[in-house]
Amino acid sequence: MNKKINFIFFFACIFNAFSQESLSSTEYEKIIKPIEHVEKNMAQEVLYVQTDKDIYETGEEIWFNATIFQTINNQPFSNSQIVYFNLLNQERKKIHSAKYAINDSSSNGNFYVSDTITPGKYYLSAYTKNSIANILNSNNSVKEIEIRKTISPKILISEEVDNSDEKTIKIKIKLFLRNGETANDASVKLQATNNKKSKTITKNITDSNGFTELYIERNKIDEFKNFNLIIKTNERLIENKSINLSTLSNKINVEFYPEGGNLIEGINQKIAIKFKNRIYKNSNSKAYIIKNNKIIDSIDIDKNGIGIYNFKPMKLEKYFVKIDNNSFEFPKPKIESTKLELVSQNKSNYNFEIINKSENLHNKQIYIRAQAKGIIFWLAKIKLNKERINFKIPKHILPNHITEISLIGIDEDIICTRYIYSNFEQRLNCKLLNYEEEKSINNKSKVKLKIQILDNDKNPVEARANITVFDNLFKIETYERSMQSFLKIENDITPKLNYPTEYFRKNDIDNLMLTLDKKSYKWSHDNIEDNLKKVNILEDLKGSVYLKNKSGQLENPGNTEIYITTSSGIFMTETNENGFFSIDAKLLELFQNEKIILNTSNENLFINLLKNKEEDIEQFYSSDLFNRFSDISLKDTIVIKNKIKNFSFNSVNFLDEVVLTKKLPEKPKYSANFLEYIGGNNDHVCFQFNVLNCKNHRIGFKPRHGEYYYVVEENSFFPPTLKKYIDPLVLEKEAKLEEKKLKSYVFIETLKANKNFPHPNYELDKESLEFPDYRKTLFWSNNLKSNSNGIIEVEFFTSDITGLFRGEIDVFDENGNFGSLIFNLSVNKN
Numbered sequence: 001m002n003k004k005i006n007f008i009f010f011f012a013c014i015f016n017a018f019s020q021e022s023l024s025s026t027e028y029e030k031i032i033k034p035i036e037h038v039e040k041n042m043a044q045e046v047l048y049v050q051t052d053k054d055i056y057e058t059g060e061e062i063w064f065n066a067t068i069f070q071t072i073n074n075q076p077f078s079n080s081q082i083v084y085f086n087l088l089n090q091e092r093k094k095i096h097s098a099k100y101a102i103n104d105s106s107s108n109g110n111f112y113v114s115d116t117i118t119p120g121k122y123y124l125s126a127y128t129k130n131s132i133a134n135i136l137n138s139n140n141s142v143k144e145i146e147i148r149k150t151i152s153p154k155i156l157i158s159e160e161v162d163n164s165d166e167k168t169i170k171i172k173i174k175l176f177l178r179n180g181e182t183a184n185d186a187s188v189k190l191q192a193t194n195n196k197k198s199k200t201i202t203k204n205i206t207d208s209n210g211f212t213e214l215y216i217e218r219n220k221i222d223e224f225k226n227f228n229l230i231i232k233t234n235e236r237l238i239e240n241k242s243i244n245l246s247t248l249s250n251k252i253n254v255e256f257y258p259e260g261g262n263l264i265e266g267i268n269q270k271i272a273i274k275f276k277n278r279i280y281k282n283s284n285s286k287a288y289i290i291k292n293n294k295i296i297d298s299i300d301i302d303k304n305g306i307g308i309y310n311f312k313p314m315k316l317e318k319y320f321v322k323i324d325n326n327s328f329e330f331p332k333p334k335i336e337s338t339k340l341e342l343v344s345q346n347k348s349n350y351n352f353e354i355i356n357k358s359e360n361l362h363n364k365q366i367y368i369r370a371q372a373k374g375i376i377f378w379l380a381k382i383k384l385n386k387e388r389i390n391f392k393i394p395k396h397i398l399p400n401h402i403t404e405i406s407l408i409g410i411d412e413d414i415i416c417t418r419y420i421y422s423n424f425e426q427r428l429n430c431k432l433l434n435y436e437e438e439k440s441i442n443n444k445s446k447v448k449l450k451i452q453i454l455d456n457d458k459n460p461v462e463a464r465a466n467i468t469v470f471d472n473l474f475k476i477e478t479y480e481r482s483m484q485s486f487l488k489i490e491n492d493i494t495p496k497l498n499y500p501t502e503y504f505r506k507n508d509i510d511n512l513m514l515t516l517d518k519k520s521y522k523w524s525h526d527n528i529e530d531n532l533k534k535v536n537i538l539e540d541l542k543g544s545v546y547l548k549n550k551s552g553q554l555e556n557p558g559n560t561e562i563y564i565t566t567s568s569g570i571f572m573t574e575t576n577e578n579g580f581f582s583i584d585a586k587l588l589e590l591f592q593n594e595k596i597i598l599n600t601s602n603e604n605l606f607i608n609l610l611k612n613k614e615e616d617i618e619q620f621y622s623s624d625l626f627n628r629f630s631d632i633s634l635k636d637t638i639v640i641k642n643k644i645k646n647f648s649f650n651s652v653n654f655l656d657e658v659v660l661t662k663k664l665p666e667k668p669k670y671s672a673n674f675l676e677y678i679g680g681n682n683d684h685v686c687f688q689f690n691v692l693n694c695k696n697h698r699i700g701f702k703p704r705h706g707e708y709y710y711v712v713e714e715n716s717f718f719p720p721t722l723k724k725y726i727d728p729l730v731l732e733k734e735a736k737l738e739e740k741k742l743k744s745y746v747f748i749e750t751l752k753a754n755k756n757f758p759h760p761n762y763e764l765d766k767e768s769l770e771f772p773d774y775r776k777t778l779f780w781s782n783n784l785k786s787n788s789n790g791i792i793e794v795e796f797f798t799s800d801i802t803g804l805f806r807g808e809i810d811v812f813d814e815n816g817n818f819g820s821l822i823f824n825l826s827v828n829k830n
Contacts, residue, residue: 031367031379031408035525038374042523045078045130046071046491048483049141050810052757052780053470056147058115062087063757065466065782066126066141067483067812068105072373073399074487074816076105076464080128081585082539082751083107088123090193090226095122098752101589102128106783108754119148119240121226129537141486144479148240151473155183155231155239168215169245175210175231182210186233190214190243192224199224221245244478252276254321254328257515260339261416263331264357268312269341271330272514273321275305290320290327303499306511336360338384340407340418342510349392350420354407356384366415367408372401372422373492373523398422400817402492402513404521419516421509427484428461428819429454430811433791440826443798444762444769447778453790453811453819460790463813467794469779469825472804483810484818492522501820539585541748543609545575545600557605565597567678592753593680598746607746677711677723685709691720705730757781762797775799778825798827 045068052063064085068078080102087096095117100107107126124143155175162170171190175183189203201224206212231239253276259269273287285301289309299307301323313319319330338356345351356362361384370378370393377398382389393405403422407415433450441447453463466483478498481490485500489509493516503509518524547557560575564583568591575581587596598607677692686697692709694700703709705727710720757780762769779796786792798805805825812818 027367027381030410031369032376035371035374035376038523038525039072040374042071042374043131044071045069045080045128046074046487047083047126047128047131047141048486049124049126049143050466050468050483050782051124051143051145052468052777053474054145054476055151055474056113056145057150058113058117058119058147060113060776062111062113062124062145063777063780064109064111064124064143066107067466067782068102068107068128068131069487069816072375074812074818075814076812078102078105078128078130080130080539082588083126083128084537085109086125087111088125089118090121091197092123099588099749100754101592101751104783108782109752110755113147115149117147119146120228121146121242127537129539132537141491144476146242146476149238153239153241154178154237155186155233157229157231157239157241159229159241159243161243161245165218167218169218169221171214171216171243173206173212173214173229175206175212175233177233177235177237182206182208183231183233183237184208184210186210186212186231188212188214189230190216191228191230193226194224216245252324252326252328254323255515256331257517258331258339259514260341260355260418261517262337262339263313263333264337264339264355265313265315265333265335267355268310269339270308270310270514272511273299273307273309274515275301275307275323287321287323290322291317295322302508302511303502304497304512306515308511308514338407338415340405340416342418342420343390345395347395349394350398350422351390351392352405352418354382354384354389354391356387356389361409361415365410367410369406369408370398370403371406371523372399372403374525375399377403395423400424400426401488402516402521404524414518417518419513419521421488421513424507424509425456426817427456427504428463428811428813428817429456429458430465430809430819430821432821432823440828441798442828442830443800443802444773444830445798446763447796447798447825449794449807451786451792451794451809451821453786453792453813455817460788461786461813461817462788463786463790463811463817465784465786465792465812466782466810467779467784467807468777469796469805469807471776471801472806472824474776475806482808482818482820483812484820487818493520494522495520504820538610541581541583541585541587541598541609543581543598543607543746545579545581545605545607547579547602548604548606560605561601562607563599563601565599565678566591567594588748588750591750594678594750595680596678596748596750598748600744603744606744609746609748677709677725679703679705679725679727683725692723692725703727759796773799774801776801778805802827802829 047066047068050065050067056062066083066085067076068080068083069075070077082099083102085098085100086094089095096111098109098111100109122145124145126141155177158174158176160172162172173188175186175188177183184206186206187203188206190201191198192201193199201220202214202216204212204214227243227245229241229243231237231241255274255276257272257274259271263269263271275287286298287301287307288295289297289299289311297309299309299321301307309321311319313330313333315333315335320327321330322328336358338354338358338361341353341355343351343353363383363385365381365383368378368380368382368391369376378393380391382391400423401421403420404417405420406417409415430451430453433452434448447469451465451467453461453465455461480499480501482501482504484504489500489503489512490497497512503512518526545557545560545562547555549555556579557575558577558579560579562573562575562581564571564573564587573581573583598609600607683693683703684698684700685692685703686694686700688694688697690709691697692703692711695712703725705725707725708722709725711723712720757777758775759779760768760773776799778798779794781794784792784794803826805827807821807823807825809821809823810818811820
């Protein structure tokens with residue numbers, strides 16, 4: 001960072017005179033340097049993960065997308081090649097993972113939800129090699145989803161929570177089968193998670209009327225989260241239902257946030273009150289202000305539990321806030337203190353006022369610093385020779401982000417801080433030009449959407465859009481987010497907000513800003529730790545080959561040939577003179593949906609592959625071995641630089657081995673075996689002509705390892721070739737049976753191929769109109785680009801499902817601006 005930073009120097013005088021001067025080296029060391037490490041330790045990229053809907057039934061596919069942005073400016077761009085997706089269960093254990101290529105700062109994929117998966121809450125996470133800076137600092141987006149056996153329950157559950165007792169909560173439950181009969185003798189369990197483990201808290205059996213009651217001690221609720229009712233009948237029908245008990249906790253945590261950090265006696269000021277352990281589904285909740293045992297006012301509580309109160313506190317008066325029969329006393333005002341208030345704003349400036357009632361700071365020089373994400377956007381110094389001092393910060397020099405405005409003493413101490421969302425009005429506006437025309441339509445009919453994207457001055461913008469339209473039944477009601485709310489708010493603060501999009505709809509984001517402090521603002525320099533071990537995700541294939549001599553010891557084999565077995569044949573590369581190799585990640589993209597095999601040419605050679613192990617990431621990436629690899633740069637795609645010469649063979653235990661012991665025939669250099677086919681999970685052979693993965697016959701039998709089948713080469717005019725089918729799963733099983741033999745083969749999972757989301761066209765394929773169509777997601781597409789008029793036009797067909805559908809549109813441009821739109825589409829029966 002350039003030390004010649006200009007700042008505004010001004011005296012507190014009636015004329016508010018301003019002048020420009022350069023920052024001294026001493027001032028730089030005290031004011032600038034403490035936050036330089038914020039940017040230095042920042043992960044370069046941030047991902048936003050989206051799915052086509054929120055709730056899935058078993059037997060469906062989860063369609064997902066990750067859009068990659070630069071952390072510092074939110075511009076869509078990525079220096080990474082791969083996105084790593086993981087599906088985590090409620091205990092945060094990984095149950096599925098896949099890697100996809102990044103194209104134009106976007107990556108798409110899909111998971112199949114097996115009917116063997118346990119229904120419940122799941123999390124889809126994603127990261128790149130550049131979204132993790134170190135063990136504690138990462139920008140990894142997580143999308144919450146639910147998986148159910150069916151959206152239409154087999155058991156109808158009616159529950160009523162009795163909150164009248166001070167010590168015990170009673171849950172009254174009545175169960176019905178879908179035929180209307182009561183579900184008697186059914187097992188009812190209340191489960192929740194504690195330390196990421198599921199636990200049954202209480203259980204009971206329904207009586208002959210399908211009725212039962214569950215009891216839970218109120219003080220135990222704080223120990224658990226994610227409460228679920230698990231129902232099982234004698235007919236083996238099973239149903240899960242999420243139930244919210246967190247609002248019934250004994251602990252209603254309340255936090256007070258005086259504007260500018262301090263509450264001063266005798267001054268009209270604003271205080272934010274945040275109620276925790278509560279979920280407010282609407283904005284009609286209220287809390288009451290009590291002064292000297294009398295209710296004097298009420299305040300509205302937003303969906304995130306935040307309320308604002310303006311008052312003039314006096315030290316001898318007691319103020320309380322009351323909610324749900326619980327009262328909490330306001331903090332005592334101070335006689336001597338200093339605070340910073342945002343007085344007003346206009347098109348050009350933010351107008352602040354410093355109120356100083358501290359004798360210790362009277363006539364002292366202080367600094368005013370405006371920073372966001374470790375970058376100083378404005379700096380000034382002032383002499384506190386008056387009780388009230390006003391100053392302005394021009395809007396045009398501040399970012400479109402949460403900005404931290406701090407008063408800093410000459411000894412580096414932060415006196416107080418005020419957070420603002422600067423340039424909040426700088427965002428994209430998205431509207432449907434034909435909304436009235438298309439808001440109600442018949443099933444299996446064409447829908448045309450014409451979307452226009454405008455800036456805050458109503459000018460058309462060339463931007464991109466991610467769009468989904470899905471059955472409203474598959475929406476999680478208790479959580480709303482958008483690309484805008486995540487990148488502009490959620491990724492910058494803690495803890496999680498349930499309804500972050502509310503602040504962009506109602507333009508009351510300053511209420512949220514009042515509740516921020518240096519602990520909750522991610523980019524405060526107090527929250528960034530220096531000297532953390534760097535985390536370097538390996539996208540390229542890196543590893544080493546070792547020679548086992550006659551005495552059983554490991555030796556450096558020197559330059560060694562390695563064979564890469566793919567569906568297109570066997571190709572050769574070689575290590576450097578130290579036995580190390582690196583193969584570019586583009587190989588994984590080239591042979592998508594495959595398991596390629598690396599093998600050596602000699603039975604006394606074996607391969608150790610350095611791999612990323614997410615579950616052991618902290619231990620693995622802090623090892624000395626990894627740091628020797630972390631600064632490798634490649635001259636080309638297959639040869640590693642010779643700088644690694646001090647590698648210890650005793651460090652082999654740090655490498656992750658996935659090896660196969662069965663040998664393939666040796667091949668000459670650069671030869672390709674076109675007589676073998678490396679199989680995959682979804683292969684089939686048609687009955688008619690014995691063709692592997694026949695495009696003309698989609699039904700067939702599963703190919704068998706070692707058998708020969710006809711293979712039609714892609715984009716080839718030659719007749720089908722007879723090839724031997726190699727099943728990687730069989731080879732893996734053989735490897736486990738021969739663990740004591742020399743290990744010379746390594747399996748590599750390549751990248752998954754992107755599939756196109758199915759959008760039927762009933763105008764072109766009218767025969768399909770006769771078949772049932774039960775799609776819950778009507779449209780799903782990402783990275784759509786508008787024209788010069790800001791217009792994006794899409795077409796899709798409705799399904800046989802009638803009712804209300806929800807449309808979600810996220811838009812973003814190349815300058816880091818965002819917007820969103822939610823609309824409804826009513827589908828009627830023909």
